[in-house]
Amino acid sequence: MTPNSSSSPSRRSFLASTAVVVAAVGGGIPLLAACGGSGNEKTEGTTTGKKLKGLLPAYVPSQAVTPDIPSKNGSAIGFTTAKPAGQLAVSVPKKLGKGGEVSIMAPLWGTSPGTGNAYWTAMDEASGVKVKWQNQDGNVYGQKLGAVLASSNVPDAVVVPGWELNGKIPSAIANKFADLGPYLAGDKVKAYPNLAAIPTGAWQRAVFGGKLRGLPMPAESTPNIAPFYSPGFFEEKGYEVPTTTQEFFDLCKEMNAPKSKVWACGDMTWSAFAFFGALPEKPHYWQLVDGELVNRYETDEYLEALEWSRSLYSAGFVHPDVKAEQGDQKNLFSSGKLRMYNADISDWYGATAVQRLADPKFSMAAMDIFAHDGGKPRLYAGSPSNIWCFISEKADRKKIEEVLALANFTAAPYGTKEQRLKAYGVEGVHHTVKDGVITKTEDGNNEVFATYEYIASPAAFRAFPDHPDVAKGMVEWQQRQGAHTQKPLFHGMQVQEPARYAELNAQFEDLEKDIVRGRKKISDMQRHVSDWRSRGGDNLRDWYKKLLDETGDSAS
Incomplete structure (x- = not known):
């Protein structure tokens, strides 16, 4: 009933599967x-x-x-x-x-x-x-x-x-x-x-x-993205749910066991964006700084999230099927082959309903989203x-x-x-x-x-x-x-960008995947952002600034 899911789906296929569930x-x-x-x-x-x-x-x-x-x-x-x-x-x-x-x-x-x-x-x-x-x-x-x-x-x-x-x-x-x-x-x-x-x-x-x-x-x-874990497994091993990105990394190091065909986590990039307070997707991917609009792709939080997610891959904590963009993270988690993963919140029911048919004691839970440094998280309201x-x-x-x-x-x-x-x-x-x-x-x-x-x-x-x-x-x-969610700019608005910018952001998702997997560097993203600005990003910024000045920052 749901679309075929991969270990690292595109945003479009992810949203589609979410809607179905x-x-x-x-x-x-x-x-x-x-x-x-x-x-x-x-x-x-x-x-x-x-x-x-x-x-x-x-x-x-x-x-x-x-x-x-x-x-x-x-x-x-x-x-x-x-x-x-x-x-x-x-x-x-x-x-x-x-x-x-x-x-x-x-x-x-x-x-x-x-x-x-x-x-x-x-x-x-x-x-x-x-x-x-x-x-x-x-x-x-x-x-x-x-x-x-x-x-x-x-x-x-x-x-x-x-x-x-x-x-x-x-x-x-x-x-x-x-x-x-x-x-x-x-x-x-x-x-x-x-x-x-x-x-x-x-x-x-x-x-x-x-x-x-x-x-x-x-x-x-x-938020609809949740970092999942197994409470029973954590209790059995005496693990504490992490509250900072360093604690998460250290926990991965402790539970990672590739020789036993068990890895600490799946691709955590979506959660990383939340941990570091990165801005959401378009049209809400702007923030006002000293009277000027700054895009998600231009922020330190965005790059820091990619760098941290990359560190999980480089340390060998991520399941190899996930790194190869194959398999299904939910199935790998349910079978005990990876210990933590992130997905839409609806996975909580989907995985539980299937697994309890064979194991009535199966349980999973979503850890609260934390700020990377242990402070209060900065989350953004969805549409x-x-x-x-x-x-x-x-x-x-x-x-x-x-x-x-x-x-x-x-x-x-x-x-x-x-x-x-x-x-x-x-x-x-x-x-x-x-x-x-x-x-x-x-x-x-x-x-x-x-x-x-x-x-x-x-x-x-x-x-x-x-x-x-x-x-x-x-x-x-x-x-x-x-309790930690705030409205982004243009919240609740049905904003339609000019058609000439339709393909402006097209390459970011693939580049994100390459960077966290070590195939590209953070500097490659910085160069791509510079190119994005010259190809229309700065003009799109002006378009949004005019929109903001004339309509305000939200629908009502």
Whole structure:
């Protein structure tokens, strides 16, 4: 169900796999043509302040369900139990769909169950909207997405992940998809209560080309990369969880045992960026220093993180499969061949669910992110939404309302009949519930894939009734990290850089991999940054500075 994972995946494939796991389980001005130079004024820049506020739906929190673990410091809400069907809440008491048919294109990691299957049939009946799915291989979704948006044959609705916002896709969104403001802005959204319960920040990121065009899949604002370890192994050996990068290095030295085919860690570069307080990815990769914008790639923290990660490789602490960019770090960790690794927080559940089938005592945990020197960590809030569903501009009012009716159904919160059907299918056919634990049947595993989640989802939640300790541990970890999280520049904004800069940053990721593995030097990165500045980095800096001066540093 998830994409093929490698020991050191690209950021795009990493984000894709993250989305699958998560799904399965504003005195502003209009869009800034001035910042775009000779670019497309409809697609460059951002929308903030009063202009943005006038586009957004009202926020009316759902009262349908009370979580077992409330949100704190930007964390998800958590659920540790699954109620019997008779005790589930109802968030869509009246079917809003009118029986119309809509075509939807979405990524799928897995094999499509095919038309007429019991899951899709049940969802069609419950929502009142018949969906004609056009699922595409998630691993190459961007290629298909670009081709479809370049054609005149665009489905009624199309899912676009944030990692595919490259090339001409942002301009296609502004030109090919409908303005949903007339249906959802302000109090209009109250006709769709579950959409009204989606947090405002998620909607802010759904504004493209100065219009509300997307239906969002909300995300937590807390960090999503976690350094994992085995509490049982640490306790057995008397190891302490490290609180500085030197302690981490020393611990690696103590536990590394290559002669026994056991290595201390996997590639820790993503965690290293957090340990050293490096700025996040674009468009949030700027900080204001003495009135001037400084890019992530120009900071000492960025280079120091690479140098430290490189030291783990050069000391022989990193598993050779990881160094060769082969294998799967999660599997190597689960089998005891490496002792620590970093990945998306969702790996916590994914690995636990698999390993406990054979070993009920299996446990893993995420260590708190520390500052490299033992001080308070400097972490940055993530984007409030990163996946959106758009409706074709050719769709008439009836078609748009059918998609919105379906979105209201799919955005139902955990603990409702609607969410149970969407996530698990029909009880007795696709899943069973016993002693508060939901178990999928063979038909459930073959038919119930993450597709409907991408149309619209509720506020971020983590629900693992089969492994409640993981749900509790995961949300509490987010809460602790959230206490050290700050908003980066341009937080919550849907910023679209001019197309002429689309390939400006393309080589950084590969160079990072080469440096930490010893194939290149830090000086090579410094030269590349100098080249980046002359090839357009300085001009891009000026573009962002103008954006900052005219819109402010965040969406609201």
